[in-house]
Amino acid sequence: MTIAADPALAADARSERRFFLALSLPALFIVGLAAILPILWIIRQSFLTTGGQYTVGNYEKVLSSGLTWSALVTTVELSFGTLAFCILLGTPLALALASARPRVANLLMAFVMLPLWTSILVRTYGWLVLLRRDGLINAALTGSGLTTEPLPLVYNFTGTLIGMVHYMLPLFLLPVYAAMRDIDANLVRASASMGATLGQTIRTVILPLSAGGIFSGSIIVFIYTIGFFITPAVLGGGKVNPLSIRIERTLSTFQDWGSASVLGILLLILMALIGVMFLAARRLMARNNVGTVHA
Amino acid sequence: MKSLPITIDSVRKTFGSYVALDDVSLDIQAGEFLTLLGPSGSGKTTLLMALAGFVRPDRGKLLLGDRDITRLAPNKRDIGIVFQNYALFPHMNVLANVEYPLVLRKVPKAEARQRALDTLARVKLEGLAERNIAALSGGQRQRVALARAIVFEPRVMLMDEPLSALDKNLRETMQYEIRRLHDDLGITTIYVTHDQREALTMSDRVAVMNSGRIQQIDTPQRIYDRPSTRFVAEFMGEANIVAPGSVRRMDGADESREALMIRAESLHLDTELVGRDGVALEGILSAKAFRGENWLLTLALDGGQEVLACIPAALAGGCTELAAGQRVTVYAPAAKVHAIPGAIA
Numbered sequence: 001m002t003i004a005a006d007p008a009l010a011a012d013a014r015s016e017r018r019f020f021l022a023l024s025l026p027a028l029f030i031v032g033l034a035a036i037l038p039i040l041w042i043i044r045q046s047f048l049t050t051g052g053q054y055t056v057g058n059y060e061k062v063l064s065s066g067l068t069w070s071a072l073v074t075t076v077e078l079s080f081g082t083l084a085f086c087i088l089l090g091t092p093l094a095l096a097l098a099s100a101r102p103r104v105a106n107l108l109m110a111f112v113m114l115p116l117w118t119s120i121l122v123r124t125y126g127w128l129v130l131l132r133r134d135g136l137i138n139a140a141l142t143g144s145g146l147t148t149e150p151l152p153l154v155y156n157f158t159g160t161l162i163g164m165v166h167y168m169l170p171l172f173l174l175p176v177y178a179a180m181r182d183i184d185a186n187l188v189r190a191s192a193s194m195g196a197t198l199g200q201t202i203r204t205v206i207l208p209l210s211a212g213g214i215f216s217g218s219i220i221v222f223i224y225t226i227g228f229f230i231t232p233a234v235l236g237g238g239k240v241n242p243l244s245i246r247i248e249r250t251l252s253t254f255q256d257w258g259s260a261s262v263l264g265i266l267l268l269i270l271m272a273l274i275g276v277m278f279l280a281a282r283r284l285m286a287r288n289n290v291g292t293v294h295a
Numbered sequence: 296m297k298s299l300p301i302t303i304d305s306v307r308k309t310f311g312s313y314v315a316l317d318d319v320s321l322d323i324q325a326g327e328f329l330t331l332l333g334p335s336g337s338g339k340t341t342l343l344m345a346l347a348g349f350v351r352p353d354r355g356k357l358l359l360g361d362r363d364i365t366r367l368a369p370n371k372r373d374i375g376i377v378f379q380n381y382a383l384f385p386h387m388n389v390l391a392n393v394e395y396p397l398v399l400r401k402v403p404k405a406e407a408r409q410r411a412l413d414t415l416a417r418v419k420l421e422g423l424a425e426r427n428i429a430a431l432s433g434g435q436r437q438r439v440a441l442a443r444a445i446v447f448e449p450r451v452m453l454m455d456e457p458l459s460a461l462d463k464n465l466r467e468t469m470q471y472e473i474r475r476l477h478d479d480l481g482i483t484t485i486y487v488t489h490d491q492r493e494a495l496t497m498s499d500r501v502a503v504m505n506s507g508r509i510q511q512i513d514t515p516q517r518i519y520d521r522p523s524t525r526f527v528a529e530f531m532g533e534a535n536i537v538a539p540g541s542v543r544r545m546d547g548a549d550e551s552r553e554a555l556m557i558r559a560e561s562l563h564l565d566t567e568l569v570g571r572d573g574v575a576l577e578g579i580l581s582a583k584a585f586r587g588e589n590w591l592l593t594l595a596l597d598g599g600q601e602v603l604a605c606i607p608a609a610l611a612g613g614c615t616e617l618a619a620g621q622r623v624t625v626y627a628p629a630a631k632v633h634a635i636p637g638a639i640a
Contacts, residue, residue, distance in 0.1 A: 189349055190382035192369040194396035194447065204395075208386045 039268070046261035058258035062266075067246065072266065075242040077157075078164060078232065079225040079274075085165040086172040086221050091214065094173055095206065098180035109177075116170050124234045127163045128154060131235070155237025163231040168224060172217040179213025180206065215282050222274050227267060243267050298483045299360040299450040300325045301346070306355030308341055315341040316352070317507035323485060328477050330486045332494040333504035334530070339487045342504070343453050346485065348372055359451060375444035375452040375482075379459060381436045383428045389415065389439050390424040396447040414446040415439075418476070434465045441473070445480060452477075454486045458493065470497050491531050495519060503527045521633055522556060528635060533559035535602045536635070543575045545626075553634040560589075561631035562604035564613055569626040576602055577624045580617055590614040594623060 049055045062068050093112070097105050115123060130136050131154035138150035153159055183206060191201040207214075229244040236245075243263055250260040301323040308316040316338045323329050331339035344350040346357060348369030357365045364372055383392050390411055397407035415421055418438040423431070431439065437457060444452055457473070458466045474497050477484050488494055494501045495515040502512040503526075511523045522528035525536060535557045542555055545566075555574075562576070563569055578594035581601070585608075592604040592614070604625045606614060617623065 184380070184382060186378045186380060186382035187384060189347070189369070190376065190378055190443075191384075191395075192349075193347055193372075193374060193376040194443070195370050195373070195399040197370060200399060205384060 042261045042264050045257050046265055048258055050256070050258065055258075058262045062259050062262040067241075068263065068266070071241055071243045071246040071263075072270070074240060075226060075244075075267075075270065078160065078228065078240070078242055079222055081161050082164045082168050082225045083172075083218055083221045085161070086168050086217065087214065089165070090169055090172045090176060090217065091207075093169075094176040094180050094210075094213075095202070097173075097177050098183075112170050112173055115166065120167060120230055123167065124163055124231050127159070127166065127235060131159050131162065154235055155239065157236070157240055159235040159237075160232045160240045163235045164225055164228060167231065168221050171220050171224065175216040175220070176210060176213040179210040179216075183209050211282075211285060215278060219275070219278060222271070222278075226271055226274075243270075297450070298325045298481055300327075301451060301483060301485070302356070302358035303342070303346075304356040304358070306342070306345060306352045306357065308338075308345065308350060308352050314507045316345070318355070319504075319507070319509055320355075321502060321509060321512065323483060325483055326481045328474065328484045328486065328497060328499045330488060330494040330498040330501045331504055332488060332491065332501050332530075334489060336506075337504040338507040339489075339504045340455060343455055343485060343487050346451075347374060347376055347453055373447075373449050373451075375447070375449035377437075377440045377444045377452070377454040377457045379456045381440040381457075383436055383439055383443070385428050387428070388424070389420065389426045389428065389431070392428065392439055393442045393446050396443065400447060411442075411446055414442045417445075417479075418442045418472075433461050434469065437461065437469060441476065445476070445482070449482070451483045451485070454484065456488055457486075459488075459490075466493070473497065495531075503530060505530075519558075520631070523636060525554070525635055528556045528633075533603055533605065535559060535562075537576070537596065537600055537602065538598060539634075541576065541596045541598045541600060542632070543577070544572070545569075545575055546572045553636065556633045556635055557602075557627045557631060559591075559603040559605040560607075561627045562602070562606070562625040563610065563627070564604075564606060564623075564625060565610065566626050568610070569628045572629040573626050574629065574632050575624050575626050577622065578602065580619050580621050580623045582619060583614065583617055585614075592617070592623070592625070594625065 046058055047054055047056065049057065097108055097112075100108060128135070132138070133150045133152075135154070137153060138147075141147045142150055153162070187205055187209070188201055191205045192198075196204065227244050228242065229248065232240045232242055232245055233248075241249075243266060247260050247263045247267075250256050250263060301321075303319055303321040303323075305318045305320050306316050307314075307318050319338070319342060331342060333339045341350055345352050348364070348367060352365060355365070356363060359372070359374075384395070387395065390408070393411040393414060394407050397410060402410070412421070412424060415424055418441050420435065420438050420442065423435065428436065428439070440457065444454075454473070458469050461469060470493055473486075486494075486497065495518070498515055500512060501515055501518045503510045503518060505526050511518060511527045513521070513523075518527065519531050522531060522534075528534040528536060536554050537557065539552060539555055557574075557576075566573075566575075576594065576596060578596040580592060581595045582591075582593040584591045587608070589608055590606045592606060594602045594604065596602055602625070
């Protein structure tokens with residue numbers, strides 16, 4: 001926000017900036033208190049023994065354990081799996097919503113948002129009812145003769161993924177929908193007038209212009225899924241153990257704050273790596289799509 | 296490039312109870328520059344969008360040459376369109392925007408590039424091919440939009456108020472350039488505007504629209520001097536529409552029984568400028584204003600009707616002395632007095 005170009009008004013502009021800064025102090029205070037301090041505390045914890053002595057033993061123990069690495073792989077698999085399904089299911093849905101008439105779009109949006117208003121615990125157990133061996137879906141499948149045996153839909157990776165995609169889809173959808181809504185309808189018309197089929201218009205105009213929304217949506221998906229706990233705990237049946245579950249187990253079973261802190265730091269590093277990856281990808285795409293069209 | 300005629304045959308379009316196009320028929324010749332002129336809500340943009348394929352008529356027919364395009368998908372029509380806000384793709388640079396229709400037509404890469412560059416040169420944008428759209432001025436964007444609409448050599452071009460976002464000077468330059476481009480390419484062009492002067496300046500013919508109907512379609516001169524309805528008379532410029540009784544024929548000939556239209560600038564203070572068969576209007580001067588190139592006089596005729604006279608400053612020697620409340624007579628040449636068919640003042 002540039003307020004004054006006139007140097008004579010620079011002092012006014014400065015005082016306005018100071019005022020805005022003052023207004024943001026409560027938020028800055030909360031962020032500092034609720035995010036930065038605990039992180040510093042966790043970093044300190046990770047270097048202490050249970051007796052409070054300085055050590056790197058926690059790191060040696062956690063990093064040499066096969067459980068840690070398999071948890072890391074599970075975390076990444078769950079996050080990328082959820083993201084992949086969000087993109088595959090959410091992008092066409094956002095497209096449909098953005099091109100629907102406002103009234104229809106609002107109604108559909110209400111349906112999409114409804115799950116968000118329900119507690120995650122309720123939703124997760126809801127999926128359990130649907131997915132288990134004697135659940136609704138398997139009853140329908142075996143009852144109709146489509147399958148002879150009930151499918152293993154829950155207490156495994158599949159069930160966890162279904163639950164997580166269901167949770168994340170609305171959150172992914174919102175920024176994508178907003179980005180698509182912002183695209184000038186005349187751009188789509190212009191593209192058609194020059195000979196583009198709908199598919200070509202989607203590929204060359206709509207998707208590139210909603211890339212920002214898809215990126216934001218993807219980052220939201222990662223931020224949530226990387227530390228997801230309830231869904232893998234309930235729907236994973238003990239077989240799906242991402243870092244979040246390892247952390248909880250380390251604390252509740254072994255009261256090992258040092259190792260749990262190391263695992264927490266691993267999670268932070270993973271998030272940072274993925275964040276950097278995303279930003280780099282975004283930059284690369286922005287640079288590439290200016291000069292060329294591939295129809 | 297061979298351009299095509301367009302036939303619009305009793306096209307009707309309603310949105311709910313609102314009649315946007317009320318059985319519009321119109322023939323546009325191959326290579327013609329035709330302007331649809333009208334106030335907002337007159338149906339001109341709806342008609343243009345029907346030709347482009349973004350509005351489907353309830354009934355009636357649209358022909359491009361002898362091909363029926365009424366139900367043809369927009370992307371199969373081969374019509375170049377310049378949109379009101381240009382609709383340039385912000386994620387592509389100038390060259391990619393102009394190449395776009397060629398890439399869609401699978402024109403080989405090198406040829407597409409060459410044609411795009413040639414077209415950019417034609418609209419005087421050489422050297423800007425690698426620019427981002429965001430870095431262009433309004434006039435430059437307008438030119439890119441033009442280049443993109445003609446690069447694939449469409450048979451017909453549609454333009455939807457393309458100059459409305461530009462400032463006055465730039466608008467006049469672009470009017471001239473669009474017309475020149477049209478004459479070079481010989482492409483049938485339908486141009487939509489609400490600016491009368493723009494319509495008069497650019498067009499071979501003007502179709503004046505109001506409430507979903509074409510009021511009159513004619514050459515710019517006839518539209519201005521010989522309006523066929525009161526609406527056209529008033530929409531095209533300062534028009535005095537007076538009852539025949541308040542006008543005196545100086546040669547004593549019979550008066551018309553229809554309402555007469557006299558443009559404000561056709562009125563003079565001096566009988567000499569008018570000729571023997573001219574008309575005279577007499578009334579009380581109620582206001583006068585100096586506007587630089589002319590004086591604007593407001594007269595209240597004896598019937599109570601107001602008449603505006605726009606006297607060129609060069610011929611307005613007497614204006615300075617005139618005072619409000621004074622009795623004044625103004626004169627118009629017979630050729631500039633037009634009886635509006637069927638209109639009663």
